[in-house]
Amino acid sequence: MRFDRKWPVAIALLAAIILLASCSKKKKPFLFLPLAEGGSGTSLPIGDGSTPASEDQSANAEIADQTGETDFNFQTTQEITVDVTITDPNGPVDGAIVNITDPDQGGISVFQGVTDENGNVSGQLTIPTTSDELELVVQVGETVATQPISTDNLIGIDRDIEFTQPTDATQIADADADGVPDGLDYYPQDATRSSRLIYPAGGVSVVAFEDLYPTAGDADFNDFVVQVKNEEDRDAKGQVVRLRGEYRVLARGAGYKHNLFLNLPGHGVAHIVVRDGAGQVVADLTRSLSSFEALPVFPKSIDYFANPAMGSAALFDSSVLCPGMCNVSEGSQYVKGYTAEVEVIFEEPAPTLSAAPYDLFIYVLNTQKQIHFPGMVAGATDPYIDANGFPWALKMPAEWNWPLEKKHIESGYPQFKSWYESRGATNRDWYLQTTPESSDNLYRYFSRSPIAAYVLQYGLSHQSLLWAFVSVMLTGLIVLLFLKGRSEFEA
Structure with missing residues (x-):
């Protein structure tokens, strides 16, 4: 039998092209601002990492980051x-791009802003507690400076960066004239927004509630379970101007009924689309609102806003969103719950927001009680921590399989106990750690292959690694085809 050698050669060429394409990206020169004792950085010349550039540009960084212990509230x-x-x-640099990225989330941007006439940009960012280090990237014209930021007990990033030579912040391509070059502007034709931040970087969060407040529950955290995706649009100053959320009801292991609400500051326009389990x-x-406080996530109609009230018949409750004891029993067929897409357009850039998914809470119709995340109410004692030291609400910044009915969360996630007993100091990724035995106590909704897990966690931010993996797989296929073809040829 004749062996056609064209196919292995073609596949080999394809693998080589992919690998070369992933490794041939041009890298811009950068300036590394190293951390130094006493808070001042040491100057280094611009270079490509090994060879100094011809321009004698350097910079100093004065570091006054705030660190300290924060209250543990199960976040x-x-x-x-x-x-x-x-x-x-020459003084303050107006128009410098300040970008902060998270290497532990695949290098995704967690903050971006443009300095004002005082050379300053300020705001806030949100990261998982598992992130160990951030990277500060400052771009002024063609000059790029980077510096690591340790997140150990970090509360605030406070840094003054001084270039020793005059800089030129003139941007060549900035279609909407917002100060952000088109190459860094997610919305290059819209001057009101320039960056889009996704929370979490991996794609989804899962929020789980116990609903017996103020009585302690059974800690299976499946009374009401919602998958959440959040996006923020920010302007050139790093302020939130739009917020989007997608909410998918995953489970309901309770006899009580619930409404889902979102507390946000400010006012403006809200647009909400609700779909049933079939996607209809x-x-x-769409409604212009004087306040985004207690914004319903699953309204039935615009009539709700004429007489807003928690428990209103104009809202979908959880008995409709995921009927019966929904997706909490072992071996039960998965029931698709309702989804809601919410977009909020702030009339004025939003003041400080809490960490995504923000103040998302349920109202229990049977008890007429609200249930919030711990830490949302200021005071000497947190009303949303029960007598056993447990919360009634948890949020996980990742795909998370919830416990089966009457299965304590510790039976599904063995590291949960050490995490909360250490007050968050150890086992910060407890929600990702299971064993074959503990997994038997979970409703296995999320399951994925290693490749899918990589893409969901990092997206395409690590393209060279992803393409290298694909190339290796193609090479393996070449070898298999070659050996198979040779054996057929010899036969």
Whole structure:
């Protein structure tokens, strides 16, 4: 039998092209601002990492980051304030791009803003508590400076960066004239927004509630379970101007009924689309609101806003969103719950927001009680921590399989106990850690291959690694085809 050698050669060429394409990206020169004792950085010349550039440009960084212990409130994400000032010998640098990325989330941007006439940009960012280090990237014209930021007990980023030579922040291509070059502007034709931030970077969060407040529950955290995706649009100053959320009801292991609400500051326009389990639109409404407090996530109609009230018949409750004891029993067929898409357009850039998914809470119709995440109410004692030291609500910044009915969360996630007993100091990724035995106590909704897990966690931010993996797989296929073809040829 004749062996056609064209196919292995073609596949080999394809693998080589992919690998070369992933490794041939041009890298811009950068300036590394190293951390130094006493908070001042040491100057280094611009270079490509090994060879100094011809321009004698350097910079110093004065670091006054705020660190300290924060109250443990069962949160799996942390909020960090940002205050960065850029100067050169001529004074404050207006129009410098300040970007902060998270290498532990595949290098995704967690903050971006443009300095004002005082050379300053400020705001806040949210990252998982599992992130160990961030990277500060400052771009002024063609000059790019980077510096690592340790997240150990980090509360606020406070840095003054001084370039020793005059800089030129002139941008060549900026179609909407917002100060952000088109190459870094997610909305290059819209001057009101320039960046889009996704929470979490991996794609989805899962929020789980116990509903017996103020009585302690059974800690299976499946009374009401919702998958959440959040996006923020920010302007050139790093302020939130739009917010989007997608909410998918995953489970309901309770006899009580619930409404889902979202507390946000400010006012403006809300657009909400609700779909049933089959994907059919059952509500589509837009409303200008004087307040975003207690914004319903699953309204039935615009009539709700004429007489807003928790428990209103104009809202979908959880008995409709996921009927019966929904997706909490082992071996039960999965029931698709309702989904809602919510977009909020702020009339004015939003003041400080809490960490995504923000103040998302349920109202229990049977008890007429609200249930919030811990830490949402200021005071000497947190009303949303029960007598056993447990919360009634948890959020996980990742795909998370919830416990089966009457299965304590510790039976499904063995590291949960050590995490909360250490007050978050150890086992910060407890929600990702299971064993074959503990997994038997979970409703296995999320399951994925290693490749899918990589893409969901990092997207395409690590393209060279992804393409290298694909190339290796193609090479393996070449070898298999070659051996198979040779054996057929010899036969």
